[in-house]
Amino acid sequence: MSRGRGRLSSIQLLPKECSDIVIWAAGELQANNRPQTEIYREFVLKLEERQRESHGELDIRIPSFSSFNRYSIDLDATTREMNEAREMATAVLAGLDHNDGDDLTKFVGEAIKAAVMATLRSHKGKLAPKNLLELASTMRMIAMAQATSSSHRQKIEAELVAKTKEAVTTVAKAKGLSDEGAKAILDQILGVST
Known part of the structure; x- marks a missing residue:
């Protein structure tokens, strides 16, 4: 799955003491x-000032404008992708009941499954066995999480019905x-015939 980082850019090669300037x-x-x-x-x-402040202890190689421009383009592309993903998630989640963790679990699970399938398609059978094992493990964990969520919801609903029946019976006797x-x-509260 991982193709490696490739060659680091001159911005990535700046000392960690310059991280605040890169973030700025x-x-x-x-x-x-x-x-x-x-x-x-x-x-x-700012980089030149940081170099002076370090009294030569930092090896700061100023990135060229072309490197800075590539960084800007990459940053813009990443930001756009994140915004699109956030907009899609917002649109899908708007139709879900946010109190229903089961719906949210299903949505997240389906999104991850779609990402796994897209990865498989994009690599067209060229994944190493280790990567295939990782993807299979991810799919298994999603299935388990979704089953646990449904099972948990059913257990809570059963407990709620039992407690409601007990409370109504106690009050009715009193x-x-x-x-x-x-x-x-009970039929009115639970919406079903008991």
Whole structure:
């Protein structure tokens, strides 16, 4: 499944002490309020200042503008993909009952299954046995989670019905209601004939 990271970009090769500057640049690029060239100039100034502050202890190689531009394009593509995924999830989840964990479990499970199937299709039978085992394990865990969710919901519903019957029976006896009266109340509460 994993193809490796490939060659690291000059931005990825910056020392970890520059992470805050990279994060700042990413935020500026995503805000889309200023030209990229202006953000790059300030990015370079911040890196040069960090280099001076380190008194030569950090080896900061300033990324070229083309590297910064590739980073910007990759960041934009990733942000767009995340926004599209969030919009799709929001649209699907809008139709679900958020109090029903079973629906949410089904949605997440189906989304993961679709991702696994897309991975299989995109690799067209070129996955290593280890990767196939990982995908199979993922699918098994999803099936188990969905079964557990349904089983848990059914158990809670059964407990609720039992407690409701017990409460109605107790109150009916205390108030002197007949068995038929208690049964009629239960039918109304539970929505079924008991």
